[in-house]
Amino acid sequence: MFVLQYLIIALANLVNLVLIAYIWLLIARAVLSWVSPDPYNPIVRFLYRVTEPVLRPVRDRLPTWQIGLDLSPMVVILAIYFLREFLVPVLVRMAAEIG
Numbered sequence: 313m314f315v316l317q318y319l320i321i322a323l324a325n326l327v328n329l330v331l332i333a334y335i336w337l338l339i340a341r342a343v344l345s346w347v348s349p350d351p352y353n354p355i356v357r358f359l360y361r362v363t364e365p366v367l368r369p370v371r372d373r374l375p376t377w378q379i380g381l382d383l384s385p386m387v388v389i390l391a392i393y394f395l396r397e398f399l400v401p402v403l404v405r406m407a408a409e410i411g
Contacts, residue, residue: 317411324403331396335389337362342385 341363349356363385371384 313410317407320403320407320410324400324407327403328396328400331392331400334362335392338367338385338389338392341367342382345382 337359341359344356344359351357366388367384370387371382374383374387
């Protein structure tokens with residue numbers, strides 16, 4: 313039973329780490345959108361490839377305003393923050409219930 317408990321705690325820590333890393337990728341993508349980066353730069357291409365599949369559906373559902381402000385990274389970051397605050401403690405609690 314201890315092995316399963318440690319496995320779930322390790323999974324909770326991994327989920328937390330992945331969510332934090334994705335938040336930073338979204339922040340980097342938002343900062344890059346303020347300047348005109350070289351679209352052939354490998355870092356820029358990586359950021360677009362990693363974040364666009366999540367941002368595009370959110371961007372399609374948000375109302376369009378004429379001010380040219382893309383709020384989809386903020387919405388996705390808030391959703392990820394909610395997942396961090398909900399999912400990670402649930403996994404830790406589940407591990408504590410097993411042990």
